[in-house]
Amino acid sequence: GAVVSQHPSRVICKSGTSVKIECRSLDFQATTMFWYRQFPKQSLMLMATSNEGSKATYEQGVEKDKFLINHASLTLSTLTVTSAHPEDSSFYICSATGLSNQPQHFGDGTRLSIL
Amino acid sequence: AQKITQTQPGMFVQEKEAVTLDCTYDTSDPSYGLFWYKQPSSGEMIFLIYQGSYDQQNATEGRYSLNFQKARKSANLVISASQLGDSAMYFCAMRDVDSWGKLQFGAGTQVVVTP
Numbered sequence: 001g002a003v004v005s006q007h008p009s010r011v012i013c014k015s016g017t018s019v020k021i022e023c024r025s026l027d028f029q030a031t032t033m034f035w036y037r038q039f040p041k042q043s044l045m046l047m048a049t050s051n052e053g054s055k056a057t058y059e060q061g062v063e064k065d066k067f068l069i070n071h072a073s074l075t076l077s078t079l080t081v082t083s084a085h086p087e088d089s090s091f092y093i094c095s096a097t098g099l100s101n102q103p104q105h106f107g108d109g110t111r112l113s114i115l
Numbered sequence: 116a117q118k119i120t121q122t123q124p125g126m127f128v129q130e131k132e133a134v135t136l137d138c139t140y141d142t143s144d145p146s147y148g149l150f151w152y153k154q155p156s157s158g159e160m161i162f163l164i165y166q167g168s169y170d171q172q173n174a175t176e177g178r179y180s181l182n183f184q185k186a187r188k189s190a191n192l193v194i195s196a197s198q199l200g201d202s203a204m205y206f207c208a209m210r211d212v213d214s215w216g217k218l219q220f221g222a223g224t225q226v227v228v229t230p
Contacts (some may be wrong), residue, residue: 034217043206043220044160091158097216103150104218106160 003027004096006107015086021110023094029074030096034104035067038091050077070113071087084114118142119209121221128197128228135182136192136224138207148210149190150218151181155203163205165192194226202228 003026008067011019020068023033032051036044036108048064058064066088077096081088093109118141118225128134140149150162166174166181182191194201204225208218 032216034205043222046217046219093160094159095160095218102216103162103165104216106152107163109158109160111158 003009003115004030004094004105004107006094006110007067008110009108010111010113012113012115013084016083017114019112021081021092021094021112023077023079023107025075025105028096028098030077030098031074032097033071033077034095034097035069035079035097036093038090038093038109044093047079047088071080078102081112084112086114089114119207119219119221121224123209123224124222125182125225125227128194128201128226130197130199130228130230132141132197133193133195134197136194136205136207136226137189138191138221139187139189140207140209141188142209144211149181149183150208150210151179151190152206152208153201153203154206154223160206164192189194198230200227202226 005024007022008044035047037047038044046059047062048056048058048069050069052071054076071077087097091109091111095104097104120139147168149166153161153163164174164176164179164181173183177198178195180193204223206223207221211217
């Protein structure tokens with residue numbers, strides 16, 4: 001089946017640090033990738049949709065200058081949490097799809113802890 | 116606006132028993148897709164089953180089946196012969212066919228399988 005790799009799986013860093021998370025589709029071309037955020041015992045909240053070669057579309061309430069998304073190729077999208085603070089601590093998970101009528105395949109997620 | 120509702124925050128089920136997880140949805144689009152995902156405590160999202168709005172038959176995948184009642188706008192997941200490894204969070208999701216296939220998730224149901 002389709003495989004999506006997300007790296008790193010866990011990050012612990014100091015407040016003010018910028019953190020980059022990578023999402024790769026390993027065996028298919030991902031025209032669209034999605035970034036979600038999940039707080040403990042809550043559902044996934046869509047942060048943004050990124051299409052290869054174009055600017056990401058952010059959901060309402062998500063700061064695009066805080067969460068920078070780059071989707072430069074059909075196999076890689078990155079999420080950079082700039083100047084992270086403790087309130088940014090969360091589980092971030094990406095998904096990818098080739099065509100809009102295909103299931104989304106998820107990465108294993110990144111647990112971000114800001115001290 | 117689309118909406119997904121999962122009314123059961125948590126359920127206990129005995130091993131080898133069947134369990135039904137409720138999911139109702141609301142959309143004005145005639146074409147949509149419904150998904151169920153499993154999220155173990157490790158965090159990864161595992162795709163279980165898909166039902167298209169025009170599918171005539173209920174979807175089945177091994178021990179998973181989807182009880183699709185279009186008129187009632189419900190898409191309940193049935194897990195037969197529960198196993199201890201089925202203990203996880205289960206999310207129902209609906210795909211917005213007009214927005215690059217992005218998913219809207221329900222709140223989730225925590226399933227605990229007991230021996």
